[in-house]
Amino acid sequence: MSEQVDRRYGPATLPRSRGPLSAAVLDALRRPPHDLPAGLGADLDPADPITDEDLQLTLFLCYELHYRGWHGVDEAWEWQPTLLALRAEAERPFEAALRRLVGAPSVPAAGVAAGLAALVAADDGPPLAATLQRRADLSQFREFVAHRSVYHLREADPHSWALPRLGGPAKAALVEIQTDEYGNGRLDRMHAELFRCTLERLGLDTSYGAHLDAAPAVTLATNNLMSLFGLHRRWRGALLGHLAAFEMTSSLPNRRYGNGLRRLGLDEVATRFYDEHVEADAVHEQIAAHDMCGGLVRAEPALAPDVLFGATAGLAVDRLFAAHLLDSWAAGRSSLRTPTPPAPPPKVPLVALPAVAPPAPPALV
Numbered sequence: 616m617s618e619q620v621d622r623r624y625g626p627a628t629l630p631r632s633r634g635p636l637s638a639a640v641l642d643a644l645r646r647p648p649h650d651l652p653a654g655l656g657a658d659l660d661p662a663d664p665i666t667d668e669d670l671q672l673t674l675f676l677c678y679e680l681h682y683r684g685w686h687g688v689d690e691a692w693e694w695q696p697t698l699l700a701l702r703a704e705a706e707r708p709f710e711a712a713l714r715r716l717v718g719a720p721s722v723p724a725a726g727v728a729a730g731l732a733a734l735v736a737a738d739d740g741p742p743l744a745a746t747l748q749r750r751a752d753l754s755q756f757r758e759f760v761a762h763r764s765v766y767h768l769r770e771a772d773p774h775s776w777a778l779p780r781l782g783g784p785a786k787a788a789l790v791e792i793q794t795d796e797y798g799n800g801r802l803d804r805m806h807a808e809l810f811r812c813t814l815e816r817l818g819l820d821t822s823y824g825a826h827l828d829a830a831p832a833v834t835l836a837t838n839n840l841m842s843l844f845g846l847h848r849r850w851r852g853a854l855l856g857h858l859a860a861f862e863m864t865s866s867l868p869n870r871r872y873g874n875g876l877r878r879l880g881l882d883e884v885a886t887r888f889y890d891e892h893v894e895a896d897a898v899h900e901q902i903a904a905h906d907m908c909g910g911l912v913r914a915e916p917a918l919a920p921d922v923l924f925g926a927t928a929g930l931a932v933d934r935l936f937a938a939h940l941l942d943s944w945a946a947g948r949s950s951l952r953t954p955t956p957p958a959p960p961p962k963v964p965l966v967a968l969p970a971v972a973p974p975a976p977p978a979l980v
């Protein structure tokens with residue numbers, strides 16, 4: 616397809632296949648919309664759906680049609696009935712695996728906000744943030760940033776799916792959080808754009824979806840979890856719970872990430888994304904737990920278990936992600952499927968730059 620797009624904002628380039636199912640979906644997406652073969656994906660039974668490369672890429676391929684789409688792929692695929700049926704087949708083992716991973720959290724008598732606080736207090740994930748702060752070398756930090764780019768270049772988008780599904784106090788609280796995430800309407804303050812500066816300072820490709828091929832299943836799973844919750848209205852409670860857990864566990868790790876980059880000699884442009892989250896998320900966590908999740912459950916009490924399920928699932932999948940990075944590094948190998956290219960020498964002094972310099976746009980394709 617010859618149409619020109621600004622690669623910073625998507626659509627992404629189709630990634631490479633990781634097994635028979637993702638290969639079949641990729642082959643289909645390259646052609647005009649048509650019915651997929653009957654039964655495709657019906658016998659899916661991966662041993663570990665959360666780390667199954669073929670399953671997680673298949674889900675990601677389907678979900679991305681609802682975000683920026685794929686470069687060169689007909690937009691009518693978004694609602695093609697047989698592809699949606701295949702997506703449902705792929706979601707079944709993913710949801711079952713999440714249930715096995717986290718069970719069914721019970722809601723304490725003190726309410727859902729207290730339940731969220733207890734979950735977060737009990738969260739003892741692998742020490743990824745501390746490692747990045749104190750010990751990680753530059754190549755390991757670049758790996759971490761490449762993993763996270765899959766989400767941060769569209770930061771906040773999955774949770775915005777909840778907006779039209781809510782009313783009243785929960786909606787107002789979500790809008791307050793999302794307004795900050797989107798920079799109060801200023802491009803240079805949007806968190807996704809701050810993150811693009813971090814990528815650029817680390818000499819990494821800043822294009823939307825640039826690191827998809829390098830991202831393993833567990834990284835895709837952290838994203839697919841948000842899309843699963845975001846694209847199904849029935850999971851709106853879990854989506855808000857996921858966001859609340861995200862905000863409630865963000866402030867301290869982000870301080871550590873920023874300190875880690877400073878230790879490695881990076882400048883304030885590189886650290887701004889993380890520095891911004893230290894204060895913003897300390898505020899967001901209160902809004903998310905009390906006003907947003909509390910407001911939702913006051914309006915729809917039956918959703919309280921879903922709120923805690925979404926929070927627990929988010930924390931649990933993030934623990935698997937952190938363990939993957941730390942285990943890979945402990946074994947002396949890259950945590951990515953393909954290592955990031957070596958960092959180029961810096962073109963500017965890595966100290967005290969006056970303001971955010973937006974990265975140059977990549978070449979049009």
Ligand SMILES: [Fe+2]
Binds near residue numbers: 770796806892
């Ligand atoms: Fe953010």
Ligand SMILES: [Fe+2]
Binds near residue numbers: 792796862895896899
């Ligand atoms: Fe936030």
